[in-house]
Amino acid sequence: MVTHPEATHHVDRVVGGWFDSELTARGGTQADAIARSLAARIPTGASVEVRSSALVRARTTADIIAGRLGVEVRSDSDLREKSCGADTAGRQRSPCHPCDGLGCQSSGMQP
Known part of the structure; x- marks a missing residue:
């Protein structure tokens, strides 16, 4: 399982979710590095699916x-x-937005 690397919603600090954002140039470089790493680890002739x-x-x-x-x-x-x-897709997120996976408690920040 691979998740997408850096996308525009990350650098714009907006909630991703179902908001459709593109990879940044850095994200494209990261995706290529992931692809090279996977290619080096998968044995020649192995059955591979990408979804x-x-x-x-x-x-x-x-x-x-x-x-x-x-x-x-x-x-x-x-x-x-x-x-x-x-109502959250594409909106500015707070430093402790629940979709950031941290929540206010672990970051020590207030909403």
Whole structure:
């Protein structure tokens, strides 16, 4: 399982979830590094499948990996990210937003 690397919603500090953002240039470089690492670890002739959600950042990551591995990407709607609600997608997030996985308690910050 590979998650997408840096995307525009990360650097823009907005909630990702189902908000469709692209990889940054850095994210593209990170995806290529992931692809090279996977290619080095997978034995020649091994059966490989690459699946992705339809979100641009995930699909771009999968395309980079699949291209390196010489396979096609299969779209899988069950692989969508967690949604924090339609009213949060693409909005500025607080330093302790629940979708950041930290919460205010672990960061020591106040909402």
